[in-house]
Amino acid sequence: MKDKIAEKALLFIALSAILSLLLITFFIFQQGIPLLFKAGFGNFFSTHWSPTRGQFGILSMIVGSLMVTIGALIVGIPFGLACAIFLAEFSSSAIQKTLKPIIELLAGIPSVVYGFMGIVILVPFIRQTFGGPGFSVLAASIILGIMILPTIVSISYDAFVAVPNTYREGSFAVGATKWQTVVMLLLPAARSGIVAGIILGMGRAIGETMAVIMIAGNALKIPGSIFDSVRTLTSTIALELGYAAGDHRAALFACGSVLFIIIIALNIVAIRITGRK
Numbered sequence: 001m002k003d004k005i006a007e008k009a010l011l012f013i014a015l016s017a018i019l020s021l022l023l024i025t026f027f028i029f030q031q032g033i034p035l036l037f038k039a040g041f042g043n044f045f046s047t048h049w050s051p052t053r054g055q056f057g058i059l060s061m062i063v064g065s066l067m068v069t070i071g072a073l074i075v076g077i078p079f080g081l082a083c084a085i086f087l088a089e090f091s092s093s094a095i096q097k098t099l100k101p102i103i104e105l106l107a108g109i110p111s112v113v114y115g116f117m118g119i120v121i122l123v124p125f126i127r128q129t130f131g132g133p134g135f136s137v138l139a140a141s142i143i144l145g146i147m148i149l150p151t152i153v154s155i156s157y158d159a160f161v162a163v164p165n166t167y168r169e170g171s172f173a174v175g176a177t178k179w180q181t182v183v184m185l186l187l188p189a190a191r192s193g194i195v196a197g198i199i200l201g202m203g204r205a206i207g208e209t210m211a212v213i214m215i216a217g218n219a220l221k222i223p224g225s226i227f228d229s230v231r232t233l234t235s236t237i238a239l240e241l242g243y244a245a246g247d248h249r250a251a252l253f254a255c256g257s258v259l260f261i262i263i264i265a266l267n268i269v270a271i272r273i274t275g276r277k
Contacts, residue, residue, distance in 0.1 A: 025260065028253055028256045028257050028260060029257050029260075031249075031250060031253035032250060032251075032252075032253030032254035032255070032256060032257040033254065033257060034250065035056070035247060035250035035251050035253070035254045036254050036257070038247070039054070039056045039247075039251070043055065043056055043057065044056050044057065044058060044254065045057065045058065045059050045062075046059055047059050047060045047221070047222060049061070049220050049236075051240075051244070051247065051248035051251050052248065054247070056247075056251045056254070058233065058236075058251075058254075058255055058258065059222070060220055060221050060222045060230075060231070061220075061231055061232060061233045061235075061236055061255065062233065062258065062262070063222050063223070063230075064137070064216070064222075064223065064230035064231055064232050064233075065206055065232040065233050065234070065259070065262070066262075067137050067141075067223060067226070067230065068137055068140045068141055068144060068205070068206075068212065068216065068230065068232055069144075069202060069205045069206040069266075070141075071137060071138065071140070071141025071142075071144070071145070071226065072140075072141050072144035072145045072147075072148060072201075072202075072205035073145070073148075073198070073201070073202060073205065074141070074145070075141055075142055075144075075145025075146070076144075076145040076146070076148040076149055076152055076201055076205075077152065077198060077201075079145070079149060080148070080149050080151075080152030080153045080156060080197070080201070081152070081156055081194065083103065083149070083153045084152070084153050084156035084157040084159075084160060085156075085160065085182055085186075087099060087100060087153070087157050088157050088160035088161055089160065089178065089182055089186070090178070100153075100154075100157065103149065103150055103153050103154070104150050104154055105150075106146075106147075106149060106150045107150035107151065107154075110210075111147065111208060111209070111210045111211040112210050112211070112214070114143050114146065114147055114211045115143065115210055115211035115212075115213070115214030115215055116214070117143075118139055118140075118142075118143045118211065118214065118215040119214055119215060122134075122139050122142060122143065122215070123135055123139050123215055126138055126139055126227070130227050131227065132227040132228065133217060133229055135215055135216060135217030135218075135229050136216070136217060136223075136226060136227045136228055136229055136230070137216070137223050137225075137226040137227070137228060137230050138226040138227060139215045139216070140211070140212050140215055140216040140230070141226070143211050143215055144204075144205045144208055144211065144212070145205075147204065147205070147208065147211065148201035148202075148204050148205050149201075151197055151200050151201045151204060152197045152198060152200075152201045153197075154197070155193055155194075155196055155197030155200065156190070156193060156194045156197045158193060159190035159192070159193020159194055159196075159197070160186055160190050160193075162190070162193065163186055163189045163190055167185055167186070167189060168181055168185075168186070171184075171185050195270060195271065198270060199267050199270050199271075202266060202267075202270065203263060203267075206232075206234075206259070206262070206263060206266070207234060207259075207263070208234065209234040209235060209237075209238045210238075212232050212234065212235050213235045213238060213239065216229065216230050216231065216232065216235065217229020217230060217231070218230075218231045218235055218239070219231060233255045233256075233258065233259045234259065236252065236255055237252050237255055237256060240252060
């Protein structure tokens with residue numbers, strides 16, 4: 001009887017989480033999709049955003065969100081995987097017990113602190129070194145790449161540790177070096193966990209708001225290079241939802257709906273590319 005009660009309770013908790021997600025999804029789409037059809041797809045996916053004039057173009061925000069997210073992954077994935085491989089395969093237990101908690105603490109730092117560090121250190125460096133305003137795709141990508149490191153490192157580390165030691169012993173037995181074992185055996189074996197970490201990091205990057213508002217520049221245009229300012233979908237929602245009303249408010253919910261679809265599409269693409277089974 002106790003086992004059955006525990007089973008039903010856990011099932012209820014699991015279903016409640018799924019139900020909450022479905023309710024959130026329904027609310028966002030119910031508020032935003034009607035505006036999309038009212039304004040028209042040509043208007044909505046243009047580059048002109050002026051809700052008070054009936055212009056709801058979000059194309060520049062979509063491009064900005066994708067550029068910042070891709071840049072964050074370019075920064076975060078190599079460093080995250082390298083750190084996870086070092087901790088799992090090359091470091092001693094003392095180093096693991098010291099470094100892993102420190103890396104995980106990075107996830108607890110508020111995003112506004114990352115944004116402040118970007119304004120004080122990174123933006124002036126980019127302005128003086130490469131020119132331009134400094135508030136740019138590059139600045140946002142670097143900060144977001146640092147912010148997603150704890151997620152990628154932690155999950156990838158767990159994936160490497162979960163690979164049975166018999167794999168390593170068999171590889172060493174046939175004469176493979178440590179590095180050959182990591183590249184040719186452990187990376188494919190831990191691929192599922194690594195992909196999960198990358199997907200979670202990508203979700204954090206594309207959904208980040210405060211740090212991006214502070215260092216991306218918030219320019220409503222399609223960036224011509226990584227040194228140009230940009231505004232993302234999340235930045236627009238955060239900046240304008242407080243005073244929006246009517247169609248303007250509905251357009252912001254439509255932005256959330258588009259962002260939701262983009263995240264799902266990116267997840268599917270990431271899984272397909274890596275051939276996850």
